[in-house]
Amino acid sequence: MDLLQNFALGLSVALDPVNLLYCLIGVFAGMFVGVIPGIGPMTAISVLFPLTFYLPPTTAMIMLAGIWYGTTYGGSVASILLNIPGTASNAVTCLDGHPMAKSGRASVALLFTAVSSFVGGTLGTLLLMFFAPFIADVALSFGSAEYFALMLLGIVAASTISEGSASKGLAAVALGILIGCVGLDIYTGAPRLTFGRLELAEGVGLIPFAMGVFGVAEVIASIGNVREARLNSSTVGFRHMKPTRDEMRRSWKPMLRGSGIGAFFGTLPGTGPIVAAFMAYAIEKRVSKTPERFGKGAVEGLAAPEASNNSADMTAFIPTLALGIPGSPTMALMLGALIIHGITPGPSLMTDEPEVVWALVLSFWVGNLILLVMNIPLIGLWVRMLTIPYRWLFPTILAFICLGTYAVNTSSFDVWLVLVFGLIGYGMRQLGFPIAPMLLGFVLGPMMEEQFRRAMLLSRGDLMVFAERPISATVLAITAAILAWSVWSALKRSKPLADEQPE
Amino acid sequence: MSISKLRAIALGAVAALAATVAFAEDYPSHPITLVVPFQAGGPTDAAGRLIGDAISSRIGQPVVVQNVAGAGSTIGAARVAEAEPDGYTLLMATSTAMVVAPHIYNNLGFDGYRSFDPIGLVTQAPFVLLVSTDSDYETLGDLMDYGRANPDALNYATPGVGTVQHLAMEMLIAKADVKAVHIPFKGTSAARTAFLGGEVDYMIETPNAAVPLIESGKARALAVLSADRVDSLGDLPTAKEQGLDVEARSWFAVMAPKGTPEDRIDTLRGLLDEALADEEVDAKMKASGFVPSPTPTAEFESMLETEYNNFKTVVESAGITLQ
Numbered sequence A: 001m002d003l004l005q006n007f008a009l010g011l012s013v014a015l016d017p018v019n020l021l022y023c024l025i026g027v028f029a030g031m032f033v034g035v036i037p038g039i040g041p042m043t044a045i046s047v048l049f050p051l052t053f054y055l056p057p058t059t060a061m062i063m064l065a066g067i068w069y070g071t072t073y074g075g076s077v078a079s080i081l082l083n084i085p086g087t088a089s090n091a092v093t094c095l096d097g098h099p100m101a102k103s104g105r106a107s108v109a110l111l112f113t114a115v116s117s118f119v120g121g122t123l124g125t126l127l128l129m130f131f132a133p134f135i136a137d138v139a140l141s142f143g144s145a146e147y148f149a150l151m152l153l154g155i156v157a158a159s160t161i162s163e164g165s166a167s168k169g170l171a172a173v174a175l176g177i178l179i180g181c182v183g184l185d186i187y188t189g190a191p192r193l194t195f196g197r198l199e200l201a202e203g204v205g206l207i208p209f210a211m212g213v214f215g216v217a218e219v220i221a222s223i224g225n226v227r228e229a230r231l232n233s234s235t236v237g238f239r240h241m242k243p244t245r246d247e248m249r250r251s252w253k254p255m256l257r258g259s260g261i262g263a264f265f266g267t268l269p270g271t272g273p274i275v276a277a278f279m280a281y282a283i284e285k286r287v288s289k290t291p292e293r294f295g296k297g298a299v300e301g302l303a304a305p306e307a308s309n310n311s312a313d314m315t316a317f318i319p320t321l322a323l324g325i326p327g328s329p330t331m332a333l334m335l336g337a338l339i340i341h342g343i344t345p346g347p348s349l350m351t352d353e354p355e356v357v358w359a360l361v362l363s364f365w366v367g368n369l370i371l372l373v374m375n376i377p378l379i380g381l382w383v384r385m386l387t388i389p390y391r392w393l394f395p396t397i398l399a400f401i402c403l404g405t406y407a408v409n410t411s412s413f414d415v416w417l418v419l420v421f422g423l424i425g426y427g428m429r430q431l432g433f434p435i436a437p438m439l440l441g442f443v444l445g446p447m448m449e450e451q452f453r454r455a456m457l458l459s460r461g462d463l464m465v466f467a468e469r470p471i472s473a474t475v476l477a478i479t480a481a482i483l484a485w486s487v488w489s490a491l492k493r494s495k496p497l498a499d500e501q502p503e
Numbered sequence B: 001m002s003i004s005k006l007r008a009i010a011l012g013a014v015a016a017l018a019a020t021v022a023f024a025e026d027y028p029s030h031p032i033t034l035v036v037p038f039q040a041g042g043p044t045d046a047a048g049r050l051i052g053d054a055i056s057s058r059i060g061q062p063v064v065v066q067n068v069a070g071a072g073s074t075i076g077a078a079r080v081a082e083a084e085p086d087g088y089t090l091l092m093a094t095s096t097a098m099v100v101a102p103h104i105y106n107n108l109g110f111d112g113y114r115s116f117d118p119i120g121l122v123t124q125a126p127f128v129l130l131v132s133t134d135s136d137y138e139t140l141g142d143l144m145d146y147g148r149a150n151p152d153a154l155n156y157a158t159p160g161v162g163t164v165q166h167l168a169m170e171m172l173i174a175k176a177d178v179k180a181v182h183i184p185f186k187g188t189s190a191a192r193t194a195f196l197g198g199e200v201d202y203m204i205e206t207p208n209a210a211v212p213l214i215e216s217g218k219a220r221a222l223a224v225l226s227a228d229r230v231d232s233l234g235d236l237p238t239a240k241e242q243g244l245d246v247e248a249r250s251w252f253a254v255m256a257p258k259g260t261p262e263d264r265i266d267t268l269r270g271l272l273d274e275a276l277a278d279e280e281v282d283a284k285m286k287a288s289g290f291v292p293s294p295t296p297t298a299e300f301e302s303m304l305e306t307e308y309n310n311f312k313t314v315v316e317s318a319g320i321t322l323q
Helices: A002-014 A015-037 A040-056 A056-084 A093-102 A106-140 A144-158 A166-180 A206-223 A245-267 A273-288 A302-314 A317-323 A329-340 A354-387 A391-408 A412-430 A436-458 A468-501 B003-024 B043-059 B071-080 B096-106 B141-148 B166-178 B190-198 B207-215 B262-277 B279-285 B297-318
Strands: B033-034 B063-067 B089-094 B115-127 B128-132 B157-158 B179-182 B202-205 B219-224 B251-256
Touching: A002 A015, A002 A106, A002 A354, A015 A040, A015 A056, A015 A354, A015 B251, A015 B297, A040 A144, A040 A329, A040 A391, A056 A093, A056 A106, A056 A302, A056 A329, A056 A354, A093 A106, A093 A302, A093 B207, A106 A245, A106 A317, A144 A273, A144 A412, A144 A436, A144 A468, A166 A436, A206 A391, A206 A412, A206 A436, A245 A273, A245 A302, A245 A317, A273 A302, A273 A436, A302 A317, A302 A354, A317 A354, A317 B190, A329 B043, A329 B071, A391 A412, A436 B179, B033 B043, B043 B063, B043 B089, B043 B115, B043 B251, B043 B262, B043 B279, B071 B089, B071 B096, B071 B251, B089 B096, B089 B115, B089 B190, B096 B190, B096 B251, B096 B297, B115 B207, B115 B297, B128 B207, B141 B166, B141 B219, B157 B166, B157 B190, B166 B179, B166 B202, B166 B297, B190 B207, B202 B207, B207 B219, B207 B251, B251 B262
Parallel strands: B033 B063, B033 B089, B157 B179, B157 B202
Antiparallel strands: B089 B251, B115 B251, B128 B202, B128 B219
């Protein structure tokens, strides 16, 4: 059978000592960069890219891909320990990961993210292996109407994921959308909120935005309360890593659901791991019988997004490999490694270059395994990071954030943006506005607008296009149902309270 | 005489001395920076690094590729336009930044190719017009006839408003007297996805991107927008052969900031010619889908001027204003 042959071919190339070594280098580098806030996959890959010039294409791809999914593994470490997401796709992990760490269960949280990431990564890889061409065709059938419907579902489902006031959550989403609007209008080219700066023509970058509102804001906020809630770093070692039976029972379903959600969103070009993590978290919270535990250290709120973003990391390769179309700038960079070596990515990449594609896919699994095995003994080391005095740790983090942001475009303007968003993020925290929904608005808002207006252009202004296309109609119906359900359950919750008052 | 005046004179003297030293020294005496206006990994970056390595091995000085991305390659171009014109900062320039953007943006900080001294053309690729294999259009005439009979019925995808692809399309439909709807996307990948998904009727691509689509049976090429047929596209006729005299291409070139000393420009021109003639560079560039196009300076300069003026006309007549 073809598949078995390809599998064997891929495995033999992936296990070749040289490729294995570069896979190890890739995931190791990825994980370390992931741990450092400010340096994400984009920075790491663009900095290490020139190295791939001197490597065979397969080896180069294996290494770059290792960095890509390695950063998502490592990114959760900073989310859990410092409440600063290592990469933007780990932002949701802060919500329950950090509270777990604060209650002295940092090792358990890290163990769960490692296992969830592995489960997500493995399931994503399996899907990629067996269904890539099929899934790619399905993804192609998603037009702008379908995208718009999905984005709307995402924003409705996930905008209330944070604890506290719903109106503050919505305000944060709206602010995120507003910041996402900066840049040239893609349909008319009219500059919006660019203040005449050429640097803002393409909008605010995700990295300066996320690093400002999460990273810098957290650092400023911790200056005031260094003495408070110093994490208990003495609880290191395998003994303290042991999760409770209850936690194990509660985590496997979220891992599987998260992987599925991640696999879906990873496939659609342009959405990727960030949206996947948000959706997985939002859905877990909705299906949970005890949603009030979320945000206070619920293991489900950790397992689902971590499985999801890693699964999305893998399936993001489906459009890239099956169609030769990169779904994100990072994927485009990776395809660049092939282009440089004379392999032109296109719809026939999988048939023309089975060796490259299959070796790469199987290396994912090898890499995920390495990450899991490597991560468990490293947990003790990560937790020890907290024993570094804040006066050393935080300035270092700030320096890395600036460096990482600067390195992507060699732009000092982006570093100023980090500062501005750091102040905005700090102000929001002080006033009790949640930050995570703002990131969601920032990512989804502009995409929603882009797809809506494109659907309108294509339908020549007929709104019925959203109802006529079956996928978009279904998704919009689900969105409406969620909205109705939210309103209904909010009314139900407030009613007994109103009844009690007269007594 | 006040202290500050003395200081100014001292500074001036030092600057003058420094300048003399700079002119007297051998060029190049320290590393050259080649600014690639895109993130690492793209086709421009690949070509930049190939050329950089080839030049570096000839001068015994490193050529450092610096990726300054953003705003459709105009930020990198602006950075080089403002750089010291000493031959140590060069630009891997795109046609978008040199001949299109100046007519569209008013806050660029440079005036297209006029802010630069051309070193030389590196590569150029003509655009190929593609339709889906599911469609009935077999020739450019079929497509344009349908478009003429049904105004605003056809949709075409481009990587964005004000890109070379957009303006080339505007030129084409204006010449064919067709009204079609422009559907801009954010970049080539997004446009290609929509094209493959059947959301739009046609688009243009360079041969290195078009050939895999044609070979996999997902797209049919109707015409190439160049003066002559292109080998890699077999017997595909040009648009001109089909009665529409439109030429459009994507190119990149090495440029230096305006005012770079003449002798250094000559040195660089020689080095670029040698690099492009290098067998290894040639093979590697061809493998990446580029045809190295060493072009005499005068010819390149006139090409720049023609394209600059042509696009100016298109932008004005199609009413494309971004500011």
